[in-house]
Amino acid sequence: MTPVEKTIGTVANYVDERTGAAGWVKKSLNKVFPDHWSFMLGEVCMYSFIILLLSGTFLTFWFDPSQRDVIYEGVYAPLKGLKMSAAYASTLDISFEVRGGLLMRQIHHWAANIFMAAIVAHLLRVFFTGAFRKPREFNWILGILLLTLGFVEGLFGYSLPDDLLSGTGLRITSAIIQAIPVVGTYISFFLFGGAFPGVGFIPRIFTLHVLLIPGAFLAVITIHVMLVWYQKHTQFPGVGRTEKNVVGHPILPVYMAKAGGFFFVVFGVIAFLSAVASINPIWLYGPYTPGQISAGSQPDWYMGWLDGLVRMAPPLETHAFGHTVSWNILIPALIVPGIVFTGMALYPFIESWITGDKREHHLLDRPRNVPNRTALGVMSVTFVMVALINGGNDIFATNFSLSINQIMWFSRIGIFVLPPLAFIITKRLCLSLQRADRDLLLHGTETGRLLRLPHGEFVEVHAPISAEKAFILTSHEQAPALEIEAVDARGVRRPGSIKNKIQRRLSKAHAVSVPKVTDQELKEIEHH
Amino acid sequence: MSNELIPNENQVVPQHEPRTTDINPKAEKRAEQQVAILFGLSALGSVLLVYSYVFVAKDVFIFIPVMGNQNAQQLGIGIGMAMSLFFIGMAAIHWAKTLMSDTEVVNHRHEFRSSDQDREEFVNTVKQGVAGVQLGRRKLIKRSLGAAIGLFALPPVLLLRDLGPLPKKQLETTNWKPGTRLVTDPGNRPILASDLEVGAVVQVLPAVANSQERPLSDIAKDPVLLIRLRPQDFQLTPKKLAMTHDGIIAFSKICSHMGCAVALYEQQTKHLLCPCHQSTFDVPRGAKVIFGPAARPLPQLDITVDAEGYLIARAAFSEPVGPSFWERNSQ
Numbered sequence: 131m132t133p134v135e136k137t138i139g140t141v142a143n144y145v146d147e148r149t150g151a152a153g154w155v156k157k158s159l160n161k162v163f164p165d166h167w168s169f170m171l172g173e174v175c176m177y178s179f180i181i182l183l184l185s186g187t188f189l190t191f192w193f194d195p196s197q198r199d200v201i202y203e204g205v206y207a208p209l210k211g212l213k214m215s216a217a218y219a220s221t222l223d224i225s226f227e228v229r230g231g232l233l234m235r236q237i238h239h240w241a242a243n244i245f246m247a248a249i250v251a252h253l254l255r256v257f258f259t260g261a262f263r264k265p266r267e268f269n270w271i272l273g274i275l276l277l278t279l280g281f282v283e284g285l286f287g288y289s290l291p292d293d294l295l296s297g298t299g300l301r302i303t304s305a306i307i308q309a310i311p312v313v314g315t316y317i318s319f320f321l322f323g324g325a326f327p328g329v330g331f332i333p334r335i336f337t338l339h340v341l342l343i344p345g346a347f348l349a350v351i352t353i354h355v356m357l358v359w360y361q362k363h364t365q366f367p368g369v370g371r372t373e374k375n376v377v378g379h380p381i382l383p384v385y386m387a388k389a390g391g392f393f394f395v396v397f398g399v400i401a402f403l404s405a406v407a408s409i410n411p412i413w414l415y416g417p418y419t420p421g422q423i424s425a426g427s428q429p430d431w432y433m434g435w436l437d438g439l440v441r442m443a444p445p446l447e448t449h450a451f452g453h454t455v456s457w458n459i460l461i462p463a464l465i466v467p468g469i470v471f472t473g474m475a476l477y478p479f480i481e482s483w484i485t486g487d488k489r490e491h492h493l494l495d496r497p498r499n500v501p502n503r504t505a506l507g508v509m510s511v512t513f514v515m516v517a518l519i520n521g522g523n524d525i526f527a528t529n530f531s532l533s534i535n536q537i538m539w540f541s542r543i544g545i546f547v548l549p550p551l552a553f554i555i556t557k558r559l560c561l562s563l564q565r566a567d568r569d570l571l572l573h574g575t576e577t578g579r580l581l582r583l584p585h586g587e588f589v590e591v592h593a594p595i596s597a598e599k600a601f602i603l604t605s606h607e608q609a610p611a612l613e614i615e616a617v618d619a620r621g622v623r624r625p626g627s628i629k630n631k632i633q634r635r636l637s638k639a640h641a642v643s644v645p646k647v648t649d650q651e652l653k654e655i656e657h658h
Numbered sequence: 659m660s661n662e663l664i665p666n667e668n669q670v671v672p673q674h675e676p677r678t679t680d681i682n683p684k685a686e687k688r689a690e691q692q693v694a695i696l697f698g699l700s701a702l703g704s705v706l707l708v709y710s711y712v713f714v715a716k717d718v719f720i721f722i723p724v725m726g727n728q729n730a731q732q733l734g735i736g737i738g739m740a741m742s743l744f745f746i747g748m749a750a751i752h753w754a755k756t757l758m759s760d761t762e763v764v765n766h767r768h769e770f771r772s773s774d775q776d777r778e779e780f781v782n783t784v785k786q787g788v789a790g791v792q793l794g795r796r797k798l799i800k801r802s803l804g805a806a807i808g809l810f811a812l813p814p815v816l817l818l819r820d821l822g823p824l825p826k827k828q829l830e831t832t833n834w835k836p837g838t839r840l841v842t843d844p845g846n847r848p849i850l851a852s853d854l855e856v857g858a859v860v861q862v863l864p865a866v867a868n869s870q871e872r873p874l875s876d877i878a879k880d881p882v883l884l885i886r887l888r889p890q891d892f893q894l895t896p897k898k899l900a901m902t903h904d905g906i907i908a909f910s911k912i913c914s915h916m917g918c919a920v921a922l923y924e925q926q927t928k929h930l931l932c933p934c935h936q937s938t939f940d941v942p943r944g945a946k947v948i949f950g951p952a953a954r955p956l957p958q959l960d961i962t963v964d965a966e967g968y969l970i971a972r973a974a975f976s977e978p979v980g981p982s983f984w985e986r987n988s989q
Contacts, residue, residue, distance in 0.1 A: 162765040229735065230711065230732070232729075233735050233736045236736075265770050298934065301916065301918055302916045302934060308983040309983070315983045316824070318983075319823060319825045320821040320822040321821065325825075326875060327878060330821065361770070377763070377765075378762055380763055384759065387750050387753060387754035387758060388754045391747040391748065393747065397744075398742075398745070399744065401743055401744075402736070405739070405740055418874075419877055420874060420878035420912075421861065421863075422921065423921045423933055425922060427918070440951060441935045442951070444951070445937075447953035447982060449987075450989075453985065453986070454984065455982075458915065458952075458953055459915075459951075459981075462951075523936065534936055
């Protein structure tokens with residue numbers, strides 16, 4: 131036994147005699163993680179969150195979250211002598227007088243953008259591969275919760291410097307709050323500590339941004355990851371992979387080295403971006419004053435689709451009995467996002483209701499094999515993309531010499547027309563891909579070898595595909611549509627038959643597929 | 659329904675394919691050297707960071723093609739940090755991929771559902787516990803508990819009451835009163851009607867005693883845009899026309915949609931555009947909404963001139979400025 135081994139042994143013995151951890155740790159170190167590039171998306175989320183915690187803590191050492199007026203006396207000459215909030219002045223100081231301060235600000239902002247992008251990418255991966263199915267519905271909901279928290283945390287974060295751009299964002303936030311019927315005005319006055327912009331909002335969102343929301347994040351992320359750990363990761367279908375096992379690399383050493391290394395890679399890439407690519411140069415915007423604004427005012431990208439919805443809303447207000455209801459704000463800023471997020475959270479239950487499938491699923495779907503779900507996902511993405519394009523309509527108009535009115539009308543019509551179109555096209559594409567899989571199995575791959583037959587005809591030689599590939603193409607199941615009778619055995623209409631009818635319709639649409647190759651078909655081919 | 663091609667049970671993991679580093683000692687040596695080089699690059703990055711932090715002055719700018727002038731210290735610290743992190747990661751990954759054992763292993767899953775016996779015992783335990791509480795029999799406790807918990811929910815909400823003042827009439831009123839002079843923003847100078855040429859646009863605020871101490875909440879509702887057109891350009895009701903002065907028309911600069919500053923004036927089309935959500939207001943027609951999500955025209959300020967010829971407000975705004983709110987009477 132080497133001296134190092136001896137020391138480690140002593141420590142391990144000490145800990146184990148007091149906690150009995152050895153058994154559990156041994157089991158954990160043998161934990162298997164399947165390998166696929168798309169499984170790293172969730173890792174990117176977690177790593178960028180850690181980077182946000184580290185860089186954010188650094189920033190709090192100098193940031194002064196106060197709306198009290200100060201006269202700027204720092205080194206940035208263009209703003210010298212100007213009246214501004216202490217929050218803005220201290221952000222300038224971090225940018226110009228703290229060594230590495232600007233880098234940290236940019237790391238924090240870039241990491242926030244990458245955090246949100248990774249969450250969205252991770253969500254799409256989980257959705258399109260059906261990883262949210264039983265037993266992972268809770269984790270899906272926790273994921274939606276994390277996404278929602280991310281929106282709020284991001285909005286609060288970029289509002290803290292109190293520059294002209296972020297102040298405009300807060301103006302819009304306050305207008306959304308004011309639009310809530312009955313209590314909106316009161317909530318707005320309480321949150322802002324008076325009429326907009328008030329005196330209390332920046333210090334209050336600072337507390338929420340650095341304490342409450344990160345705490346919530348930590349708690350939810352912990353449960354999210356622990357559930358992944360406990361329920362074991364899903365895996366893509368392949369030879370040797372079943373619903374009852376998980377195939378991959380053990381946590382020690384390969385997974386740990388790769389995942390640990392990947393953290394440093396993510397951090398390194400974000401640091402590189404922050405070193406060379408300027409983000410949120412608040413000194414160019416100037417301090418916030420409600421009487422001014424800069425052209426091309428844009429929120430961060432993940433808020434862009436909400437702003438796009440607000441932009442395209444028709445000018446609808448109800449004036450009655452001395453009260454005003456702003457539908458032009460309520461619908462795009464609160465009602466539609468509410469429906470979108472609730473729908474997302476409930477989707478696992480909706481799908482399980484449609485398919486009637488209550489079994490556990492640990493093997494992932496190939497998106498083409500579940501055309502309805504894939505089409506629904508692409509439809510939702512299209513909806514958000516149209517809204518996002520409209521959120522940048524001023525930028526598109528100036529950069530591509532387009533008319534802003536035309537982009538707006540394109541979006542107003544497109545938000546209704548394009549998502550259903552995307553659904554239809556995607557579903558067709560999925561079915562075509564299924565057909566291609568079928569052809570591949572029945573006719574093999576094209577080898578590129580041309581053969582001239584004795585009578586002069588040219589044919590291309592096809593080679594049968596490998597057994598592994600054939601397995602992947604056929605291992606999915608094609609469940610038939612639910613059979614729900616509208617009338618029971620005695621011919622009496624069942625109660626809730628409208629619900630049954632909807633379920634039957636949806637189930638039928640969900641079950642549409644190109645029949646996969648059967649053993650018999652393959653044998654017949656061999657005989658030819 | 660299950661796959662018929664290859665039996666699903668008792669499959670074996672495909673044979674482990676050896677990597678070049680597993681069979682070729684030369685390749686193994688090379689991979690080891692590559693990992694060492696990557697770790698070395700990381701160390702180099704850390705050195706660059708320390709050097710930039712300590713020895714590069716804050717105000718040195720260097721020209722980098724494509725990026726333009728860059729602050730040398732920030733760039734050095736940034737690139738150094740990026741290198742020091744990135745290459746540690748790359749080294750670890752390269753090490754794992756080329757040299758560490760890459761045999762895949764299989765773990766078994768278990769169904770999450772508890773055994774029937776456990777579930778039954780669980781139900782019994784809960785039932786016993788609930789029965790022990792005797793909530794069904796103790797009606798008095800049940801009711802008082804309900805009342806206590808109901809009232810208990812109140813204090814946390816009540817304690818937040820002092821976050822801010824009640825709105826009162828703050829959203830309905832501005833600092834514009836009959837006779838208030840219009841002063842430039844910035845500059846705080848009163849304006850003669852003759853100072854404005856046709857086509858000009860000026861931002862003004864109400865003259866107040868201490869213009870240095872204007873609170874931001876006033877700047878959030880007081881700004882007004884003065885625009886001078888040719889008098890014949892107006893297409894206004896007689897009432898609204900009477901609120902203009904010699905071709906000068908005054909609108910609240912706070913957007914009637916969400917309160918952004920409506921700052922973009924197009925001289926050719928005489929349109930005002932809000933940069934936030936592109937609501938477009940037609941100035942000759944009294945800032946009528948001709949495009950975008952705003953539902954109401956910008957409130958118009960009634961202006962005239964005082965004895966010295968300076969522009970003043972003849973009356974306060976007749977409606978609240980800025981975005982809508984529940985208590986707003988918009989009829």
